[in-house]
Amino acid sequence: MAEGIRDKVVILGMGCTKFGERWDMGSDDLLLESYQECMEDAQIEKKDIQATWLGTHFDEVNLGKGGTYASAALHLPLIPVTRTENFCASGTEAFRGAAYAVASGAYDMVLAIGVEKLKDTGYGGLPDSPAFGQEALVIGPNATAPGMFAQLATAYAAKFNLPMEKVKEAITHVSWKSHQNGAKNPRAHLRREVTKEQIMGAPMVAYPLGLFDCCGVSDGSAAAIVTTPEIAKKIKPNDPLIKVKALQISVSSGEEAMYDKWDGASLLTTQTASRKAYEEAGIKDPRKEISMMEVHDCFSITELVTMENLWISPPGKGPEDVLNGFYDLDGEIPCQTDGGLKCFGHPIGASGLRMIYEMYSQLLGRWSEDRAVKNPKLALTHNLGGVPNQNVCSIAIFGVD
Amino acid sequence: MVGICSIGGYVPRYRLNRMVVYGAMSWLAPANITNARGEKAVANFDEDSITMAVEAGMDCMHGFDRNDLQGVYLATTTAPYKERQNANLVSGALGAPDFIRTADFGGSLKAGTSALLSALEYAAANDGGKVMVCAADCRLGKMGSVQELRFGDAGAALMVGGDDVIAEYKGSFSAAHDFVDHLRGANTKYDRMWEERWIRDVGYQHFVPEAINGLCEKVGLSPGDFDKILYPCSYGGARKKINKVMELDQEKIVDDMLGTVGDTGATQPLLMLAQTLEQAQPGEKILVMSFGSGCDALFFEVTENIKKMKGGGVTKWLNRRADLDNYQKYLVWRGIAPADTGVRGEEDKMTRWSLVWREHKAFQSLQGVKCKKCGAQQFPPQRVCANPDCGAIDEMEPVYLADKGGTIFSYTGDMLAASIDPPAVYGAVIFNGGGRSLFDFTDCVIDDLAVGKPVEFTYRIKRYDPRRDITVYFWKATPAVEEVE
Amino acid sequence: MAEHVHQSLNEEIRSVAGYYIVLEEGVLKYNGREVLFLVQAAEIDTSCCGSGGMGYIYVPGYLQSLKSYKNDSGLWVSEVERIKDEDERREIEGLLRDRYPVFQQVSFA
Numbered sequence: 001m002a003e004g005i006r007d008k009v010v011i012l013g014m015g016c017t018k019f020g021e022r023w024d025m026g027s028d029d030l031l032l033e034s035y036q037e038c039m040e041d042a043q044i045e046k047k048d049i050q051a052t053w054l055g056t057h058f059d060e061v062n063l064g065k066g067g068t069y070a071s072a073a074l075h076l077p078l079i080p081v082t083r084t085e086n087f088c089a090s091g092t093e094a095f096r097g098a099a100y101a102v103a104s105g106a107y108d109m110v111l112a113i114g115v116e117k118l119k120d121t122g123y124g125g126l127p128d129s130p131a132f133g134q135e136a137l138v139i140g141p142n143a144t145a146p147g148m149f150a151q152l153a154t155a156y157a158a159k160f161n162l163p164m165e166k167v168k169e170a171i172t173h174v175s176w177k178s179h180q181n182g183a184k185n186p187r188a189h190l191r192r193e194v195t196k197e198q199i200m201g202a203p204m205v206a207y208p209l210g211l212f213d214c215c216g217v218s219d220g221s222a223a224a225i226v227t228t229p230e231i232a233k234k235i236k237p238n239d240p241l242i243k244v245k246a247l248q249i250s251v252s253s254g255e256e257a258m259y260d261k262w263d264g265a266s267l268l269t270t271q272t273a274s275r276k277a278y279e280e281a282g283i284k285d286p287r288k289e290i291s292m293m294e295v296h297d298c299f300s301i302t303e304l305v306t307m308e309n310l311w312i313s314p315p316g317k318g319p320e321d322v323l324n325g326f327y328d329l330d331g332e333i334p335c336q337t338d339g340g341l342k343c344f345g346h347p348i349g350a351s352g353l354r355m356i357y358e359m360y361s362q363l364l365g366r367w368s369e370d371r372a373v374k375n376p377k378l379a380l381t382h383n384l385g386g387v388p389n390q391n392v393c394s395i396a397i398f399g400v401d
Numbered sequence: 402m403v404g405i406c407s408i409g410g411y412v413p414r415y416r417l418n419r420m421v422v423y424g425a426m427s428w429l430a431p432a433n434i435t436n437a438r439g440e441k442a443v444a445n446f447d448e449d450s451i452t453m454a455v456e457a458g459m460d461c462m463h464g465f466d467r468n469d470l471q472g473v474y475l476a477t478t479t480a481p482y483k484e485r486q487n488a489n490l491v492s493g494a495l496g497a498p499d500f501i502r503t504a505d506f507g508g509s510l511k512a513g514t515s516a517l518l519s520a521l522e523y524a525a526a527n528d529g530g531k532v533m534v535c536a537a538d539c540r541l542g543k544m545g546s547v548q549e550l551r552f553g554d555a556g557a558a559l560m561v562g563g564d565d566v567i568a569e570y571k572g573s574f575s576a577a578h579d580f581v582d583h584l585r586g587a588n589t590k591y592d593r594m595w596e597e598r599w600i601r602d603v604g605y606q607h608f609v610p611e612a613i614n615g616l617c618e619k620v621g622l623s624p625g626d627f628d629k630i631l632y633p634c635s636y637g638g639a640r641k642k643i644n645k646v647m648e649l650d651q652e653k654i655v656d657d658m659l660g661t662v663g664d665t666g667a668t669q670p671l672l673m674l675a676q677t678l679e680q681a682q683p684g685e686k687i688l689v690m691s692f693g694s695g696c697d698a699l700f701f702e703v704t705e706n707i708k709k710m711k712g713g714g715v716t717k718w719l720n721r722r723a724d725l726d727n728y729q730k731y732l733v734w735r736g737i738a739p740a741d742t743g744v745r746g747e748e749d750k751m752t753r754w755s756l757v758w759r760e761h762k763a764f765q766s767l768q769g770v771k772c773k774k775c776g777a778q779q780f781p782p783q784r785v786c787a788n789p790d791c792g793a794i795d796e797m798e799p800v801y802l803a804d805k806g807g808t809i810f811s812y813t814g815d816m817l818a819a820s821i822d823p824p825a826v827y828g829a830v831i832f833n834g835g836g837r838s839l840f841d842f843t844d845c846v847i848d849d850l851a852v853g854k855p856v857e858f859t860y861r862i863k864r865y866d867p868r869r870d871i872t873v874y875f876w877k878a879t880p881a882v883e884e885v886e
Numbered sequence: 887m888a889e890h891v892h893q894s895l896n897e898e899i900r901s902v903a904g905y906y907i908v909l910e911e912g913v914l915k916y917n918g919r920e921v922l923f924l925v926q927a928a929e930i931d932t933s934c935c936g937s938g939g940m941g942y943i944y945v946p947g948y949l950q951s952l953k954s955y956k957n958d959s960g961l962w963v964s965e966v967e968r969i970k971d972e973d974e975r976r977e978i979e980g981l982l983r984d985r986y987p988v989f990q991q992v993s994f995a
Contacts, residue, residue, distance in 0.1 A: 121744070123745040123937060124931045124932060125934060135781060138757075138760075138875050139763070139781055142820060143815065143839065145934065146817055146933075147813040147818060147827060151828060151829070190902045194899070194901070197890065197893075198899050201893070201944050202901065202906050202928065203944075204816065204991060205903075206813045206817065206824075207814060211905075211928060211930065212901045216902035218902075257787075258779045260836065260837055264829070298934070341902075342902055343902065345932070816938050816940055817937075819936060
């Protein structure tokens with residue numbers, strides 16, 4: 001009988017590059033930067049790594065396909081390097097692969113590393129690619145993510161009978177709060193505080209989403225070394241152990257896109273994956289037990305709706321919690337403590353691992369007081385790829401024992 | 402007897418005021434002021450002859466069973482393909498059966514009537530078998546030209562057959578003259594014409610009477626016996642002379658819609674005929690002719706069946722309009738002026754023909770499926786039922802969705818999506834009968850839309866691949882066009 | 887009553903997806919009242935989902951008092967009344983579009 005991943009895997013070390021328009025860095029440079037910090041933190045050597053899971057989504061302007069070129073960039077010693085990809089959840093998928101490798105007993109010391117180099121396209125935005133398949137090139141609409149998530153916003157307001165003003169007020173607070181946090185973070189791409197007036201004065205990209213509700217393109221990489229609790233205890237006897245409590249992924253069934261039941265106002269995958277994750281981690285009341293979160297704030301509306309889809313804010317009450325500061329850095333469950341995608345941008349293969357990096361660092365109490373969450377016990381990361389009616393959602397829960 | 406069973410029309414929504422064009426180009430061609438009155442219909446950036454022909458054909462199909470069609474003929478002088486049967490794109494979009502006749506008619510502005518005659522001959526030889534005749538032209542004149550001002554874009558469709566005929570076909574007269582008033586070589590984009598005075602005096606003023614008299618002689622009538630006479634001639638002065646010489650009653654000469662649509666080329670006679678039949682009375686005798694490299698003149702007599710006519714018409718399309726107050730948009734849409742689409746715009750999208758063939762029912766006909774187990778309609782076609790409580794495998798029957806219409810589930814106006822006409826409008830549409838899918842919306846502004854509003858599906862250009870000269874088509878959604886009372 | 891904080895003109899206000907700048911501030915007379923409006927330009931050059939931009943007019947509301955005090959950051963603050971009525975919004979939008987015909991958007995706070 002399967003038992004889940006709880007308490008079988010420990011994060012021994014992590015690294016994360018500065019995210020941004022790294023014109024001076026190629027994919028190999030970014031990999032090296034996060035790898036070096038990670039190895040130093042884990043206190044191990046290259047020869048100790050037994051396998052690697054690599055998360056990267058776009059290969060059009062990046063590293064190429066497969067695991068070969070990442071191995072060559074780091075000169076890994078003829079070990080397995082497996083590329084995983086699941087849209088924006090690619091980083092968490094790399095972590096999952098590494099964690100399951102350790103939990104299965106097949107390996108003791110595994111590297112999970114994610115990277116995305118997006119700024120060599122010559123134009124703004126993600127590389128043009130048939131990411132949604134060949135059929136979609138004919139039958140898919142000329143859509144962008146803001147347009148798709150804008151429909152989530154209007155459906156949400158309609159479902160809970162909230163005036164759009166209220167929703168806008170809440171999502172403005174969401175962005176503002178993330179920028180406050182990101183301003184303090186030396187690794188963030190965007191380190192400026194923004195006022196609510198500035199957010200409101202920005203143009204509409206796809207109503208009701210404005211300029212500050214949308215995410216951006218960035219280059220970046222993040223890495224983790226995972227191992228068993230026993231080995232971690234031997235290498236770092238004086239440090240608390242950061243244990244993996246749950247790893248769950250849910251992928252759309254196709255019903256949201258094609259069958260007339262979905263109300264357009266919530267993410268079925270987030271609801272499913274989080275429910276299973278809480279079960280796996282033994283969490284009965286997430287609102288009380290989760291200490292802090294990093295969610296996929298590709299759009300501020302995504303973050304708002306996710307608070308409810310994670311079963312933390314009651315349905316329709318997300319805006320209230322947000323505006324009461326429940327998710328602010330000094331609130332009950334701080335969210336986006338590093339600034340989130342709003343401040344880091346979104347190098348797809350790296351983001352999931354960047355989220356884990358922040359939760360890991362907070363659980364170890366590594367940040368200065370102005371950025372730190374007080375006495376965190378359980379951390380949740382949420383990584384979403386795709387659009388509201390067709391997506392993949394990954395949930396990871398970590399705890400410090 | 403054989404004749405016309407149904408009519409359909411299509412006039413694009415955008416109308417370009419001729420004074421806007423003249424205002425932009427009068428510095429080069431001030432004499433064009435005489436051609437600068439009224440407005441011309443301009444195909445949208447996602448329309449061409451094929452899409453307009455489909456629209457007119459779908460309009461014509463209302464109330465009829467597409468499985469009864471035995472042929473689809475397309476008449477156009479602006480076909481997107483020299484080789485790849487253009488009529489097949491139309492018949493596929495109309496959901497016509499596979500085992501029918503299709504043919505492209507072209508080469509001159511009498512292509513429309515030639516197609517109509519061929520269809521009538523098919524019906525006569527095949528027990529009244531039904532043939533859909535669609536015509537659409539999208540002709541171009543150079544900037545500052547007379548043609549640019551005169552030409553308009555439109556489509557028309559007539560279904561021909563033997564049952565419940567609304568206008569009986571009673572005879573024709575044809576002439577083939579290599580009279581080159583206009584021409585386009587095989588690789589030429591813009592229309593060329595000779596001196597207008599010659600076209601008027603030696604062309605229209607000679608050949609129109611020749612055709613009318615020729616037909617009259619053949620069918621044993623005189624021009625005065627006709628209730629309606631339709632002939633294309635955008636020269637007002639020449640019209641007056643022809644009417645006078647032929648002693649034609651002004652009342653009976655049908656408006657050629659030059660001031661509201663323009664000179665629509667091969668479509669013109671069929672468009673005028675569709676509009677005439679929209680308002681015709683039983684017993685009326687109609688003469689319709691084309692002019693271009695000779696002519697065809699046809700005699701129809703309206704029957705009692707006109708009173709219970711199904712199909713469509715022209716008036717509602719004329720009434721559905723929006724101003725295109727921007728000449729440069731027209732120039733970029735028609736590929737006349739080069740526009741910068743950025744580095745992203747240069748990214749290559751290959752058309753994979755093996756995939757297109759495999760999916761051709763879905764792409765061409767918007768064919769979805771309906772699950773035999775649970776009844777759920779779905780698009781694109783699935784082998785595994787999308788109903789999470791069903792999941793049956795290979796229990797699907799095909800459903801033609803293009804004429805079902807739907808309602809808006811959600812929509813957005815996107816300032817970011819690369820669009821030749823921002824903001825890009827798209828959203829989820831629930832098909833009438835169930836199932837939903839995402840569609841681009843076209844021919845509307847965001848304020849025209851609301852959740853729950855009815856939409857129709859319209860066949861449009863998805864993209865044009867300039868490297869390989871391939872036009873890719875798919876369906877979009879557009880607010881349902883109101884019927885005219 | 888709401889506050890409007892006057893941003894510096896021609897300074898980039900950056901988001902991770904792009905930036906906007908305030909080109910000019912203006913006051914429109916409408917029905918005996920004064921409407922504060924800002925003429926702004928945006929460039930969406932680092933968004934994940936493509937690139938774009940636009941000119942737009944942003945209307946904080948009816949002016950109650952112009953630049954009545956400075957806030958802690960040293961920026962002028964005006965007091966405005968938000969414009970909620972649909973008819974008023976439509977008419978004001980029409981007037982602004984007439985004045986600035988090439989701008990793509992008019993939005994209200």
